[in-house]
Amino acid sequence: MSSDAIEIAGLGKRYTIGQIPTGEATLSESLTAWATGPWRRFKHMAGRGDHSRQFWALKDVTFNVGVGEVIGIVGPNGAGKSTLLKVLSRITPPTEGHVDLHGRVSSLLEVGTGFHPELTGRENVFLNGAILGMFRAEILRKFDAIVAFAELEQFIDTPVKHYSSGMYVRLAFSVAAHLEPEILIIDEVLSVGDLHFRNRCLGRMQEIRDDGRTVLFVSHDLTSVRQLCTRALMLNGGRVVDEGTPADITRRYERMYQEGGENMSGIAERNHPPRDYHLRRAELRNAAGAATGHFEAGDMMEIHLWSSGRAPENSYTAEFRLRNDDGRVVSFGSANPVRDRYYLAEQQHFVCRLGPLPLTEGAYVFTFAVRVWNKEHWDIWERAVGFQITSSDLFKTGYSIKSEHGGDLVINQEWLVGD
Secondary structure, eight states: OOEEEEEEEEEEEEEEESSSSTTOOOHHHHHHHHTTTHHHHHHHHTTTOOOOOEEEOOOEEEEEEEEEEEEEEEOOOOOOHHHHHHTTTTSOSEEEEEEEEEEEEEEEEEEETTTTSSBBHHEEEEEEEHHHOOOHHHHHHHHHHHHHHHOOGGGTTGGGGGHHHHHHHHHHHHHHTTOOOSEEOOGGGGSOOOOOHHHHHHHHHHHHHHTTTTTEESSOHHHHHHOSSSSEEEEEEEEEEEEHHHHHHHHHHHHHHHHHHHHSSSSEESSOOOOOSOOEEEEOOOSSBOOOOOEEEOOOOOEEEEEESSSSEEEEEEEEEEEEESSSSEEEEEEOGGGSSETTOOOOOOEEESSSSSSEEEEEEEEEEEEESSEEEEEEEEEEEEEEEEEEOOSSSSSOBBBGGGBOOOOOOOOOOOO
């Protein structure tokens, strides 16, 4: 028996954009094509015909997943992650290559897949369980546990058309998780649930992992990927572009995202600001006054913010939230809440001095806001500008402290020998 639960070799999936390929149309698509045929022929005669092109959603994807491995798959939107899971779940066939799955497969790819809106939650548990391959006796045996995990006892006999999206996903995940599959495939669907339920789902996946089962987990929640997974892959452009430990892959992905999205140069201009009063520019400056996105622990930093014009009131304040590369808030700051220290309406330039920076090595990003103190925000500039702590050797040991060693802050300390 193979030691791999999943074997993928040369996998490719091609779609044709602009027309339905011959032999691949459904009955409804064929009827639509027949009905619109005269109009399409007219457009073709007028020189405005359809111009189809081929698009490879996946190309030359090759990797194996061992029994009991938990694989996290990350990548930007359009990278091919969901297409890969649909091929693995046998929802759509590959164009080339092959996939070998060794074991019972359970998939949770979209909210409410396999649910009938007119049926109650109880009836849908049996329907969805049967679709996933569970026998009626097995569903009966696990029914109470499924409902309890979804926390839907009160609504289990209500038609699911009245469920919220969160209730849908709770019930769908609970059915899939209690199938006890050898292979569990989960897309970004858990983002629909609230924090409490997401934590319960992660706990359930950890139990499945500890039982020696295999999990494929697609998520933009990189913290969950780091906590849950034993290995990670990065997809981009339909190809596997990187593979390694979850910590390494998620950090590389974050750097790629930051370089392509968040400005890590220390200078940021707003491309699409609000129409009213708003922050328009930010700079991070070092002790020499130069704008930069690279600092070392112990450095001084100045934040410079410029607004679009006069504020709507004559006294106001600016704030920042500093987040690490997991998205957690590391620090918060605001102008001194004393009225005569507020910025006046005609002042458009905020300056905040920080430091020495007590941060571990890694990537960080600022969110800025302006408002009247203790009132509504006029403007919030989310993830405005980021920076890197390239070295964190505050104790001059020649060793840079990283966040995975135990947090984001390095507190100045002195150790003595006791009596």
